[in-house]
Amino acid sequence: MHILVAPDKFKGSLTAADVAARIAQGARNADATTTVLPLADGGDGSVETAIAAGFTREGVTVAAALGNEHETAIAVGADTVVVEVANTCGMSTLPPGVLAPLDSSTVGLGHAVRSAMHHRPRRLVLALGGSASTDAGIGMLSALGYTFCDANGDELIPSAAVLSEIDRIDVNPMAELHDIEIVVAGDVFNPLTGPRGAARVYGPQKGADPNIVARLDESLAQFVNILVRNGFSDAARIARLPGSGAAGGVGFAAMLLGGTTVSGADFFLDLLEFDKHASHADVVITGEGSIDRQTEHGKLLSVLTRRSAPTPVVAIAGRNLLDHKHWTRAGFRRIYALDEWTDVDTASDPLLTGDLLEQIAEHAVRRLR
Template identity: 35%
Template sequence: MMHILIAPDSFKESLSAQEVALALKEGFQAKLPGATFDLAPIGDGGEGTLEALAHNLDLTDAEVVLPHAFSENGRARYASKGQQAVFEMAEVCGLEKVPLNKRNPLTLSTQGIGEMMTILYDKGIRDLIIGVGGSSTNDGGIGMAKALGYRFFDQSGHELEAIGENLGKVATFSSQDVKSLSGLKVTVVTDVTNPLCGPKGATVTFGRQKGLAEADFDRVDRAMSHFYSQVNPSALHLSGAGAGGGMAAGLVTFASGQIVSGIDFVLDTIQFDDRVKKADLVIVGEGRLDAQSLSGKAPVGVARRTPEQVPVIAICGSLSEDLPSFPTAGISAAFPIISKVQPLEETLADAAVNLRRTAENIANLLCLKE
């Protein structure tokens, strides 16, 4: 009897990790009725992290209204228990919450992140976990810092609006009005290992998908470097600091946060190493598998901790042209689920159907082997 562990990430703007896992199970079960399943939906710092940690830490879901949250009515979710809480940057200022015609990472604010932090602190939270993937911004956390009370000034002493467009103009900053968050432990859960600046930094790697023109990459990257040369030069050499458009660096600099690998943090929490010992096959997946995925995102993170003798198959929305040939990074094979050319909205809406069909087809191949 085959035991299949299904550990997908969410499919952006389409399905939660739990919904992906359920669709895959239905597909495999239709052709392998004797198989057993272990559903382990995960997150790696981006979307799905809140759901995965809330389920496995037995946290209670809640929401607050934030002046600078991009969601409908300014509402943002979090989950908590006792003095511990978790929320996602994507829930406050995620890319999927911003209409296509309004996506500009240099003008969108991250103040909502700092607002969420102060609200939770006032509620008695002292152990705060923040997932920083999936952002729509590229401001190095300057907006979050403003919400905590920091102020930033240009060479003439004029206060600057705390957005990414003004990073290169910062000459001085003040912490005089910073609210004390004494005793607050901030764990920064990142889905990538990218540095803050340079060819693999936040701007060059993630700017395009957030609406930044390639012609602006060099200018914006230099502005980010200028800003951190002023406020915390050590962040320029910190692995993972580029996550969330530099939010990881901002939380380290302005909130004494500690960066941890998102996928490993979540896998430890859900006791993955014990669960995978029982598996004959592991299924991973995300909306788009690409070269960025190989830098520490969910599918590769799961594959890295799966015993060598257990095959890992990736089932994804699409596969990027920049991927190497498989097997690679512990993944035996990868399958895209898109079956036909159609508008993006229809493709996203059909994700569950496509997942089930792809799982059925892979299960058919497994039946041939038996």
């Protein structure tokens, strides 16, 4: 029996590569052969997924969410470079226990893009999950040749806090950005502002209380008006587009640069040649930290099950909230959950998580024979 092992990360516990390795070992313990494909959908881990697909890892120095320099990586392919918010200036780059909804910025993403441009790629992929900021992407834009000034003409240091102070925008974009395809890969299709916008839907996850959420949403709307006044006539239309609210408005900034949005799940499955591997497998074993009703609606695992057919799919999750009667409709032959195998909370115990993944995978494969 040949198993395609293609899981997402268990957030806060194991990377997708770690999850895949432990599941694959369990499958081999049951005398199966395996192909291992760690997955991502545009969130954290996207660069590592591209590297697993054959891209080259390149170390880069960038600004974290609060501006301190740190080392991270981009993924460089023959004509495509993948950069991500999460490993440059995302939530994971904040100090432990700190949230900074006003002071964090996306400058680090811009630094990564500048490094990517040294390779003169045909295509730049921006993976936008895991962001810490709601700065409408002005941090990224500032690193790419945009200058934001207040009414006195003083240059502003980019962050969400200064959005409402912007009065003038000077543009001297990198020449390398001309004639390049910019792809925004993710699973967020919210507009920039309003009830379903970046601040109101995702601001609380980044530490914004109701007053800050209201301030951010108003500042984002004001920024759009300032852009229009400064000659960006298409800004108001772009702000209404699905995906412009991704990563606190980085989606909006990328669209100002000419970028287009795609399903992160489909993009990375294509990158990994998932369909080819699934067609050669007897079973696909996938997984992620939590499976619930949202899993059925365009999330990575729902895209995976659709594209795996007719190859059966077995899932292993940290927890499973999807009722048994929905398994088939969601495309799963069976779902296993770690919390059904232990009374211990595995979310903060990577070692136990890995051990259980291996045990469950071995059990699942033996049952499938």
